[in-house]
Amino acid sequence: MATIKQVAKHANVSVATVSRVMNKSGYVSEEAKEAVEKAIAELNYAPNRVARSLYKKSSNLIGLIMPDITNPFFPQLARAIEDVANQHGYQVVLCNTDEQLEKEQTYLVALQTMHVDGLIITTNHSHNPNYETLDLPMVALDRIVKAGIDAVVSDGYEGGKLAADTLLQRGATRLAHIAGPDHLKTVKRRTEGFVEVAGDKLVGMTESTFTFKDALKASQELFDHAWPFDGIFAANDVIAAAVLQEAVRRNIRVPEELQVIGYDGIELGEMTSPPLTTIVQPIYEMGRVATERLLDLIEKKDTRPREMLLPVTLLERQTTKRKEK
Amino acid sequence: MATIKQVAKHANVSVATVSRVMNKSGYVSEEAKEAVEKAIAELNYAPNRVARSLYKKSSNLIGLIMPDITNPFFPQLARAIEDVANQHGYQVVLCNTDEQLEKEQTYLVALQTMHVDGLIITTNHSHNPNYETLDLPMVALDRIVKAGIDAVVSDGYEGGKLAADTLLQRGATRLAHIAGPDHLKTVKRRTEGFVEVAGDKLVGMTESTFTFKDALKASQELFDHAWPFDGIFAANDVIAAAVLQEAVRRNIRVPEELQVIGYDGIELGEMTSPPLTTIVQPIYEMGRVATERLLDLIEKKDTRPREMLLPVTLLERQTTKRKEK
DNA sequence: TCTTAATGTGTAACCGGTTACATATCAAGG
DNA sequence: CCTTGATATGTAACCGGTTACACATTAAGA
Structure with a gap:
């Protein structure tokens, strides 16, 4: 890799002049500029960012x-x-x-x-x-x-509300929810919004991390303990996929018997069977x-x-x- | 951020000595070493990697x-x-x-x-x-x-063979395949291995990119033109997920009527319904x-x-x- | 014609490390 | 006692850029 010094020598100017044309700063004559540009092209020069960083912080x-x-x-x-x-x-x-x-x-x-x-x-x-x-x-x-x-x-809060609204509007009367990890505030907001709108229609709720394995376990528990419900909101799409898989395994028809809404809008939602309805964040x-x-x-x-x-x-x-x- | 100079001054030694203790190189007296370490701790010194980079390239x-x-x-x-x-x-x-x-x-x-x-x-x-x-x-x-x-x-070639072997061994007699993009050599190997073993049992084959949308289109075409087949190998898991979704949509029972094998072993395969059998690469x-x-x-x-x-x-x-x- | 400002360019200091080299001390060996 | 090698430390050059500053030239304005 060529250095600025080599370019300067090649163009018969000082390093300062080369630097000036590189950065389009200060005064440079048309003549000098051309000479420098020619040298840069010929030597295939690209300034060393490390050196630049050091000075410029x-x-x-x-x-x-x-x-x-x-x-x-x-x-x-x-x-x-x-x-x-x-x-x-x-x-x-x-x-x-x-x-x-x-x-x-x-x-x-x-x-x-x-x-x-x-x-x-x-x-x-x-x-x-x-x-x-x-x-x-x-x-x-x-x-x-x-x-x-x-x-x-x-807006997780609005998202949670939207999920509940949607489920209710599509005729669900017994709602369930799988919340995300408790320490994630933005995720908690989803649950808060959902619970707020679901009100006394909420018949079951549990919590899960965002790994599929955990989500599957949480789903199973929920089905075991809170079934029947006809609408469920999962705190993210991975959890929703787990719910879906568990529903299929139990021969529960989706969406006829159980409607599912996920959260995030990741590609995965497109790939499940059936494809997942979800609240999309503009990721x-x-x-x-x-x-x-x-x-x-x-x-x-x-x-x-x-x-x-x-x-x-x-x-x-x-x-x-x-x-x- | 403290510099090496400040540390040197603080420890009453030269920068060279500081550098020596930082890099455990050259000779440093126990005394000096302690003084430097104390200064480093007190000033919360961490060497500037940019400067280091410049010299060390x-x-x-x-x-x-x-x-x-x-x-x-x-x-x-x-x-x-x-x-x-x-x-x-x-x-x-x-x-x-x-x-x-x-x-x-x-x-x-x-x-x-x-x-x-x-x-x-x-x-x-x-x-x-x-x-x-x-x-x-x-x-x-x-x-x-x-x-x-x-x-x-x-080993994509072995993977392709393994997929065909498996399908055949599980009783499939009419095989299909969706290959990946033609310009990816490593992906092509999978197809080669599969075709090799499938032999004249191969009744349908098409090609797709690795986006779900394209894969879905390819699946549909394959079902439209080559059905019936009872075993299919997809060049990766995303394509397999598309096949699966399309099969469900057509009320084809998996694996009873159609067995599916994917390739890659990404998490997605765990989340489909039913969960996907696949050739896993040790990613x-x-x-x-x-x-x-x-x-x-x-x-x-x-x-x-x-x-x-x-x-x-x-x-x-x-x-x-x-x-x- | 004399000032003054704008234009053009080079020298050298600087950024914060690393290390070659010079120098000094000291203990061991002859 | 002198030589020699190991130990210990500091000074300064170096890495490759940027830019403050000095200096020179030229054009415009008074």
Whole structure:
């Protein structure tokens, strides 16, 4: 790889001039500019970002901290973040923390020492002291870390209500629910919204993590203890898929006997049999908005902390009945 | 963030001594060592990796180039790579190329200018000139770029044969197949293996990309034109899920009337109804092996190019019949 | 004609580490 | 007592960019 010094020599100018044409800063004569551009092309020069970082204290790198990319909610988010970052000349460093504080801490210092320009956090330790002292632009995604830190989340409360409304409207009279992990505030909101609207129609409820295995176990318990119900809302699509599988196993017809609504709108919902009706979060959009916000923060465009609530929509596939007119 | 200079001053030694204790290199008296360690602790010092990179021409960063993290095969791979990298003090930079040469090229120069130490490539342009001239340690994962570049792949040919064997053994007599995209060599091997064993029992075959929508279309066509068949092998699990969904829609009972085998062993297979029998690639293992290999290459442990073929296994869930004794 | 501002360019300091090299001390061996 | 090698430490060059600053030239305005 050529260095700026070689380019300078090749073009018969000083390194300062080369730097000026690279960055379109300061004064450069047309003549010098052409010579430099020719040299750059001939030597196939690309400036060393490490050297640049050192002086500028900015790396064009952003850190993406998530629990586990393997959880099907996250790839879309990562994709959105990477797309936007890339469009603005940033790259993203992927970090899976499994929600372990210690891992998180390790990453945080690694990220800091490599001078990332900002952080996107989709992890959930509101009490996490790691972030509080951190003097780095950051935005929380799908999680609320604490007041004072930017956040983008979707409207889980409305989503929960929407799920209940839909089920009721399609004729369900005995509702059930499988909630998500208790420590995820944004997920809890879904349950709150659902319960609020379901009222005394709610006949059964349990809780599960977001792994399929756990979800299956929770489903079985629910069917064992609360059956019959004719409408169920799962806190995410993975849980809904488990419910669906368990229903099939028990020869319960969906949606005739049991209507199912999931949450998230991940691709999986398209692939179940029957395809899953679900409350979709604008996942890609959330990633996009969060990243754009982070970039603004980095470039100091607007520094007042904000919280962004994105709307949620109903996607009717085939685990709910047609709307009654 | 404290600098080495501040630490040196605080400990009343020179920067060289601080550097020596940080790197456990050269001679340092016990006395000095303690003073430095005390200063490091007090100032909460962590060395600036950017500065270190500049001198050492090594960043402890590895670039991960994949078509699209959103494709459910890749998150597990990414996770494995990230895990191993992290255990060895490396971070990974995520790049989605959508298999577009141009995007790939852009990433490649970005990655080079930030001095990544190596590359893991899960993209498929064997004719891609970008990589040929690249003087960087790299290993191809699940794809074969060209001779001379390390590769880790699983044994698709055996996998295809295994699928056919299994179907035949479970009593299927009329086989069908949906192949993957033609340009993916490793995927083509699956088809070759399957066709080889299926022989004249093969009554229908078509091709699809790995998106669910396309797979569904392909399935429909196959059912329309080649039905009846009683055993089908799909080139990956997403396609198999589509087949399954289409079978349910047509009231074809699985596995009684139609046995289905997928390929990959992603989580999705667990979530379909009924759960999918599939040929599992050791995805995490492949990521692990590839990364360990890359790290060896980076540290110049063994530099002779190698190609690693990992074995594949049958995971019987419920879209195939019980084995006949 | 003299000032002054705009234009153009090079030198060198700087970013924060690593390490070659110079220098010093001290103990062991001849 | 002198030589030699091991131990210990500091100074400064270096990695490859960016930019403050000095300096030169030219054009415009008074």
